[in-house]
Amino acid sequence: MLMAHVVPAGCQVQVETGRGRVLAAAGLGAGRVAAVAGLLVGRQAHRRLRRVHGPRRNLRALLTSEFHFLPMDLFISKVMPVARGPLKFFNPRNRREGGRENSKITFVTESKGDGGCDVDRMKINSLTINSKKYLSLTVEYIQLALQYKPLNLGQGFPDYYAPENVTNALAAVAKSDNPLMQQYTRGFGHPRLVNAIAKFYSKLINRDLDPNKEVLVTAGAYEALYSSLQGHTNLGDEWIIIEPFFDCYVPMVQSAGGIPRYIALKPKSTSGTVTSGDWVFDRKEMESLFNEKTKGIIINTPHNPIGKVFTLDELQFIANLTKKWNVLVISDEVYEHIVYEPYKHIRIATLPGMYERTITIGSAGKTFSVTGWKIGWAYGPANLLYNLQVVHQNSVYTCTTPTQEAVAIGFELEMERLEQPDCYFRSLAMELLPKRDYMAKFLREVGMVPTIPEGGYFMLANWSALENKVKLHEETDENKDYRFTKWMTKNVGLQGIPPTAFYGPEHKTLAEDYVRYCFIKKDENLKAAAKILKKWVS
Numbered sequence: 001m002l003m004a005h006v007v008p009a010g011c012q013v014q015v016e017t018g019r020g021r022v023l024a025a026a027g028l029g030a031g032r033v034a035a036v037a038g039l040l041v042g043r044q045a046h047r048r049l050r051r052v053h054g055p056r057r058n059l060r061a062l063l064t065s066e067f068h069f070l071p072m073d074l075f076i077s078k079v080m081p082v083a084r085g086p087l088k089f090f091n092p093r094n095r096r097e098g099g100r101e102n103s104k105i106t107f108v109t110e111s112k113g114d115g116g117c118d119v120d121r122m123k124i125n126s127l128t129i130n131s132k133k134y135l136s137l138t139v140e141y142i143q144l145a146l147q148y149k150p151l152n153l154g155q156g157f158p159d160y161y162a163p164e165n166v167t168n169a170l171a172a173v174a175k176s177d178n179p180l181m182q183q184y185t186r187g188f189g190h191p192r193l194v195n196a197i198a199k200f201y202s203k204l205i206n207r208d209l210d211p212n213k214e215v216l217v218t219a220g221a222y223e224a225l226y227s228s229l230q231g232h233t234n235l236g237d238e239w240i241i242i243e244p245f246f247d248c249y250v251p252m253v254q255s256a257g258g259i260p261r262y263i264a265l266k267p268k269s270t271s272g273t274v275t276s277g278d279w280v281f282d283r284k285e286m287e288s289l290f291n292e293k294t295k296g297i298i299i300n301t302p303h304n305p306i307g308k309v310f311t312l313d314e315l316q317f318i319a320n321l322t323k324k325w326n327v328l329v330i331s332d333e334v335y336e337h338i339v340y341e342p343y344k345h346i347r348i349a350t351l352p353g354m355y356e357r358t359i360t361i362g363s364a365g366k367t368f369s370v371t372g373w374k375i376g377w378a379y380g381p382a383n384l385l386y387n388l389q390v391v392h393q394n395s396v397y398t399c400t401t402p403t404q405e406a407v408a409i410g411f412e413l414e415m416e417r418l419e420q421p422d423c424y425f426r427s428l429a430m431e432l433l434p435k436r437d438y439m440a441k442f443l444r445e446v447g448m449v450p451t452i453p454e455g456g457y458f459m460l461a462n463w464s465a466l467e468n469k470v471k472l473h474e475e476t477d478e479n480k481d482y483r484f485t486k487w488m489t490k491n492v493g494l495q496g497i498p499p500t501a502f503y504g505p506e507h508k509t510l511a512e513d514y515v516r517y518c519f520i521k522k523d524e525n526l527k528a529a530a531k532i533l534k535k536w537v538s
């Protein structure tokens with residue numbers, strides 16, 4: 001029988017589940033949503049927590065009777081699933097069920113918890129959650145594009161057709177005579193897809209991957225990142241993040257209770273021909289970031305937004321530090337097949353002693369140019385993937401069946417023609433190379449200094465020589481690159497992305513003179529972009 005009563009201070013709840021009591025509280029800490037949870041657990045709840053989450057360090061933290069700061073999503077993914085029976089949450093300010101509009105957490109209604117703990121309704125003060133701070137850059141810039149309708153070179157996806165073999169496969173799956181193709185599939189990955197992924201990467205990393213334990217299919221690489229960080233972060237753990245970074249890394253680390261530690265890639269030169277290889281990290285600085293609180297490092301190669309393909313020497317240096325400090329690597333390799341000759345993508349998991357500590361992340365969206373399908377994956381040792389499975393199971397649970405089947409078919413075809421030039425994993429970079437070179441040329445012609453990427457499909461360009469042509473004072477954002485990109489969107493009709501969004505608070509000034517453009521766009525649109533810029537500067 002459920003009993004819940006309000007405990008004073010903040011929005012705290014105490015829930016008796018019949019198997020023990022969970023005392024939790026939710027409130028706002030330091031401008032971000034946080035939940036304070038302390039557990040006073042009876043033996044059974046204790047045992048169940050262990051069964052569900054395993055004997056992990058963050059679980060031990062939860063199991064003390066002290067209060068801990070927990071992010072809201074950690075609370076939902078880790079505490080809620082183990083409390084069987086209905087949960088009632090109360091707003092103590094109101095002292096009755098239902099809450100009050102202006103309180104921080106308005107209310108969470110009772111859930112029907114016979115086998116789980118679905119939250120029927122959760123209303124969190126909209127002012128807090130919807131504040132600009134929590135909206136990703138992409139969300140803000142999509143809105144801007146909708147309003148001003150510029151030529152959009154901001155977002156990272158093709159504006160032309162995806163390869164026919166995968167779209168045909170999806171069409172065939174939709175009409176398949178197997179009715180199960182339209183129903184739920186295995187939660188940790190559709191069997192045909194995990195088999196294909198395991199077979200493909202087993203070959204690439206020269207190790208037999210177990211499709212059921214060493215591969216997890218996720219809702220895009222995004223969810224693989226989220227499940228990795230959520231599943232492997234204890235409160236106060238530090239993650240080393242290389243700037244510029246894909247913008248979700250930081251909020252994901254923070255929402256898991258971790259602390260980002262930043263190190264910036266800096267260009268060795270800023271004039272003449274600059275390539276992404278010129279952007280390097282300082283090795284002493286990198287070394288100094290590792291300490292006993294370090295949980296791991298997130299690397300991204302080929303890199304967004306710089307296009308850097310990390311060298312063997314750089315990866316070896318990072319690998320040695322992770323082994324020295326016995327920490328994890330999350331290797332975001334979503335652009336693994338988009339590498340321009342003569343550069344080669346190196347998987348850090350293949351370096352000696354690294355598979356054991358590495359979670360490698362891939363994306364069907366980037367691999368097959370179908371970003372709208374939102375299928376991604378993580379592979380790595382079973383003990384590391386287990387934590388991701390727990391988070392995935394309690395959040396997404398299972399990804400869409402037809403898209404997984406179609407991606408599996410795509411993999412199977414490419415595996416057959418891996419050594420041939422028409423293999424998509426080869427032809428995509430060949431198709432993009434002239435686009436890259438064309439963009440670099442027109443950016444130079446208008447006075448920008450592009451960084452020529454070795455991989456990926458983004459180009460960073462320094463626009464400082466054009467500063468006198470932009471009325472930066474007409475925009476109000478703190479960072480110059482935001483003002484530049486917004487002003488350009490509104491007045492010139494070309495949209496790029498401000499790269500300071502990819503930096504922590506201390507290093508934003510490093511990127512203020514840059515803009516990121518994406519070149520996986522139709523030739524006619526790249527030509528139109530060149531025309532817009534040339535007309536503007538003339």
Ligand SMILES: Cc1ncc(COP(=O)(O)O)c(C=O)c1O
Pocket residue numbers: 156219220221222223246300303304332334362363364365366371374375376
């Ligand atoms: C570096 C990086 N990682 C992850 C992702 C997310 O990939 P997905 O669309 O598969 O979620 C992106 C998307 O742009 C990216 O650039």
